[in-house]
Amino acid sequence: MAVPIPMKQAISSLIDQALNKLREQGYLPAELSYEIQIEATRDKKLGDFASNIALMLAKPLQQAPREVAARIVAALTPDPKITRVEIAGPGFINFFIHSENFLNVIPRILQEKQAYGHQIQEKPERVYLEFISANPTGPLHVGHGRGAAYGDALGNVLQSQGFEVHREYYVNDAGRQMNILALSVWLRYLELHQQDFIFPKNGYRGAYVITIAEHLREHYQDSLLKPIILWWQNIHPDEGEPEGDKEKHVDDLIQAMKNILGPSAYGQVFDLALDEVLSDIKDDLKAFGVCFEHYFSEKELEKQGLLQAGIERLKALGHTYEKDGNLWFKASEFGDEKDRVIVRKNGESTYFASDIAYHALKYEKADRIIDILGADHHGYVARLSGMLEALGLDPSHLSVQIIQFAVLYRGKERVQMSTRSGSFVTLRELREEVGRDAARFFYVSRRHEQHMDFDLELAKSKSNENPVYYIQYAHARICSVFRQLKAQGLSWDEHSGSEYLDRLSSEDEKDLCETLGRYPEILAQAARQYEPHTLAHFLRLLANQFHTYYNSHQFLVDDLPLRQARLNLIAAVRHVLQHALTLLGVSHPEVM
C-alpha cells in the first residue's frame, strides 16, 4: 500500500506549478524568490487549506493582492482532490478538499504505527543536551522539575526527528558549595554527639543534612568526633554578631574542619555527603521518568587534565592576562560585559574555568550543544558563546535555552524557596502530591521561557480537572472500546476497515483525520523551535475531538464495514495519543 502524499504538500506543489507557469508567461520576474506557505484554515467555511502567497507577492509585483490571487488561481491545474478554490478576504487563496482525501492519514498511521511523524536523518546530527545540573547539595526542588520535564521532552522530540541525542547532567562536585555541604553534615554529626554550638547561618539547614549525618554516624561511629573545644578557634564571627560575616565564618570553619580531620577523614565526610545527595537526585529523576546517558562529574575535568588544557589553550591564543595575581579571560573582547577570572590568586580555578573545559569537550563530541539553564543564569550566555569564539570554535553550535522560574503558591500564599534554608518544596513531594503524569504535563504545557505560577493546592485538590487526565481518558476510552469489542465476541479487521474508509463521512471524522494529519508537522516544529509545549496543546485538541466523536457516534455498530472503518480511525487516534504522551513523559493507561 503506497503512502499517500499529505494534502498540504500536494497543494503546495500545485501552487508552485502555477507560479512557474506565470513566470514563463512573464508575469512573474524570474529572479523573484518566494516561500509557499499553506496553512489549515481556522474556520471551515473558508475552506480546508489556505495560502497567503498572493499577499506576499503583492508587494514585489506592485499589484493588489486579490488581483495576484486571481492570476494564480487562473494558472492552477485542476485537481480531482480539490473541489473548489476561492479568493477571499484580502487575497487568501482557499482550497476546499474532497473529504475522502483526509482519510488517507488513517492507513498511513496504521502502517507506520509509532514511527508516524518520525524523521530519519541520513547522517544524524549529534545533539549534546545538558539540563538540570543542579548542585548536589540537596534534593531537587520544584524549580528543577521544570527543567527536567522540559529537557527530557525536548530530547525525546529531537530523537523523533532523527537527531542523535546525548543527555547529560553536569555534577558540580568540586566547588565551595560542596565544602559547605560537607561542613554542614559534619556539624550535624557533632550535634548528634552532644556537641553544643550555633549552626552557621550559611550552612545547609535542611532536614536531609541531619539524615546524612546519622548515616555518617552509622558508618564511622565516633571516629570523626572532634570536640569543638579542640578546633573552634579564631573563627570569624557569623552574621548577626559584631563584625560578623556569614561567608568568612563558614570558610574559616571549613578550613578548621580540614585541619582537624585531615584529608582522608575529610574526604570520608565529603564523599558520603555527595554520594547520598547524588543518589537521591538520581532516584528522584528516575521516578520522574528522566534518564541521562551520563552524570558528568566536574572533578573528572581536573582528573583528566581537561581543565588545565582548556586554560592553557586560552592562554596560548593570547586571550588571557594576569592582574592582581588572578588569571583573567578577556571576555569583554568577545561580547561579554566584562572580563572574567578563571584562576584565582590562591590557585583555585573558578567555575567558569570548568565550563571552558566542559564546553570544549562537548563541542568535540557533538554537532550541536544545547544548554538548558535556569533564568538566574542568563548572564552566562554571553560568556559561554564568547568563550567558544575565543577558542576558535563556532558559537552557533551552542544554543542556550533559558527556563523561567516557576513561582510557587499554596492557594494565595507564595512559597519562598531556598536550598540553603531548607525551606523548599522538593520534586519528590510534588510527585507524591500531584503525581508524576500531572506534574510533567503541567510543566511542559507552558512555554519554557514563560513565567509560571504553580499553585500546589490547585494541582493537588483539583487533580481530576487536570488536562492530563482528560487526554489519558481519551486513550483509555479507545482501549475500552476494543475490550468491549472482544467481550461481544467481535473482532477488528484492519484490512477490511481500510477497504471501507469512505464510509467515514461525518464532520467529526473529517476533523479527526485532519488533526491526525497535522501531527508530523507539529512534531517537526516542536523540534525545530525547541518548544515541546505545542505537543501538549495538540494533544488537548485531539482528545477533545475524540471525545466529541465518541459522544455523537457509536463505534460498535451492526453495520460491519462501518464498524471496521471506525475502528481503524480510533486505532489511529490511539497511536498518536500514545506517541505524543510518551514524548512528554506521560503514561497512557488502558483503564482509568
Place this chain on the structure above:
RNA sequence: GCCCCGGUGGCGCAGCUGGAUAGCGCGAUCCCCUCCUAAGGGAUAGGUCAGAGGUUCGAAUCCUCUCCGGGGCGCCA
C-alpha cells in the same frame, strides 16, 4: 542604574518567522447518559491583546518610549 523574561476575557495559558471575525482550559449559566467508562459532550455569557507612538495594504505579533510584575547583575556556584 544596567541586563533577561513577561503583562492576552474573573483565574491559568496558547497564538508572536505580521495576514481574514483573537483561541483553549478552569470558573459561571443552561442542556445531554434505555447507548462502547459523564474523569465525557453540546450551547451561552465574558477580551479597547498593559498604555502611547511608529513601520505596513494589514500589527496581539516588528520598532521606540512609558507603566506594572518576575529574575539576574560578586574573585558564588
